[in-house]
Amino acid sequence: MTALQKKPENPIAHLSAEDIEIIGKELDTIRQEVRDSLGEDDAKYIRRVIDVQRKLELGSRAALLVSLFPPAWLIGTAGLSVAKILENMEIGHNILHGQWDWMRDPKIHSTTWEWDMASPAAQWKHSHNELHHTCTNVIGKDNDLGYGIMRVDEDQKWHPLYLAQPLWNFINACFFEYGIAAYDLELGKNLATKKRRANPEFRAATKQVLKKIRNQAGKDYLVHPLLSGPSFLPTLAANFTANVVRNLWSHSVIMCGHFPEGVETFEKTSIEGETRGEWYVRQMLGSANISGSKAMHLMTGNLSHQVEHHLFPDLPSNRYAEIAPKVKDIFDRYGLTYHSAPLYKQVASAWHKVIRLSLPNGWLAETTPKNAPAQIAKLVRMTTGGKKVRRAMARAA
């Protein structure tokens, strides 16, 4: 992946400035149509999802009270995993985007909602809604691209440390909610200097995160196991499993949103003075969808409609499916690629990219069974050699 502006064939070179503004207007019209038609059925939808999720969670936790009994463990763990996924994805993420603020129900509002997640809602809203959604896929500005710990672009200099990137990515996936919390705190940046560490704002935010983690972990790893009495350990294991399942699932879905091969990234300078039309086009090129059943869309919190979500982050998620054909039609008419594929393909594609970029530029593509020994030898030399060796070899490639 190379930032769009550096590509030999720019995928939007054929669009005039006028085209881009018309695309923007067409998308604005779609948005307005949905906004004008929001009503009772939409309100019923989100209330029903919340109702089902709460009952599923209650039922599952009740089953886990007797989780010494293996079938109860299985049912409870499966149910709790699904409940936690629904709570984070279709409910929490979307409410915190303000998708349901129009209902004016203080119980379902972006300013009052809190979720089952290590990162407090307020901090997540800042890093996600303000930073990621406005600077989507802009290298150096959108920290969602690799969360600041991964190499996400060929133009980023390769370093042997990146060889561990697939492992890193997997560990991050298992404990994703803590990764998000650390990322919302900008831990990497804020722990770097003494001055930043002492910043009262950072300290207050850290305190909030620790309190949130204490509450969430206390609930899953102490309170509910205690309530289970003799089933203490099975319940603890069940809650841990459900959290890991939820983390792996949400990490996969989110990776599919912006990371599959073919999704574009952008240079920092390219968004200076960006028009509304240009912003829309960047969102169109920077996102990828997951195709699948209604159940799949529900479980991904409709982030399977990542393209639609990025164009209209505050439209209710239950409406993305109906506008998807209209959005795709705009892509088709203006000769842009609408990325959409089944989950397994998108996950594989995203992982392929993680692995490819963990290696020096071009290494994976050039390697065949035949030249494998030579390639491995080259990789070893690049890994063990110093900066100079790497630079020389990269140039030679």
Place this chain on the structure above:
Amino acid sequence: MTTTDPRPTTARPRVALRDRVLKFVEFATTPLLPSDYLDLVDPLRSGADLRGRIEAVLPETRDAATIVIRPGRGWRGHRPGQYIRIGIDVDGVRQWRAYSLTSDLTRIDGCISVTVKAIPDGKVSNHLVRKVRPGTVVQLDQAAGEFCLPAERPEKALFITAGSGITPVMGMLRNHPELTDVVLVHSAPTADDVVFGADLRRMADEGRIRLIEQHTDTAGMLDAGAIAELVPDLAERSTWACGPVGMLEALEEHWTAAGIAERLYTERFRPTVLVTGEGGTVSFARSGTTLEADGATPILDAAEDAGLLMPSGCRMGICYGCVLPLREGAVRDLRNGEITTAAPGDGVLIQTCVSAAAGACDIDH
């Protein structure tokens, strides 16, 4: 006489224990509250936010209906003449309105009722009169309002009402049979449009009240002078009036001129928008929202339309439930055109329900 040292009461440890149990349950449900789960089962239980369930919708006239509501356990009752605020979802959007209570306090089923007249283009009133179904759960506030009879009942009472202005008065007539000398002057377009027409005429037949109906489609409007002619002993009567603003102002003028202003009590349903002007940009720093508001729209309405959660109350400039600090800028009071300005740091408290932007405003919310 002996004195003993005060013994530690047994109540304290018990409260502490209850608190600890509650704390533990909160730990088990965090980040939600136990009440979020209890609401799934019993939204009307005691301790819950005050809500009610609509039990019946009884048509009164072609455009008015009485809504019978079973209030939640937290309902503290009301005095006849008071109103309640009802929050109901219309087309998925929570809307709050105030309506006068019309129910009989002695109802054995414990239900309360409000009577609503559908006004043209009235989002909520039309929904309540024509669409809402029994079983719907609505949000409620405790009863409020001072349009009530004093503890010492007047010997002679006069009620002057028009249209839906009869509703708080009906609440009083139903619950104060001890009033022996009552005159009711009520105006409505036709005989069929009189809300509670049958009940009022029966009360008149039974001799409980003297009823003067004015059907304005055929007989025109009554002015204060005409009322004085119809009720010769008007000056001796305590008077309660409820109806359109124009009518109330005419009455106030007449009563003041007669030197008996203190015997007239009035109730308004809507604020009188008198003065509008240029609007402006309103920013809500803490919510991170900025919007353009015109000079005729209350800031409360403009903010709610933008999806903001705003404190609100009577929506007519009386209860001060909507007050927020204006950090900087200027607002116009829609009732009298008065301009309120704030310099940075002032934090002038303004009533958002009757204030419109008069230039750029920065509101602390």
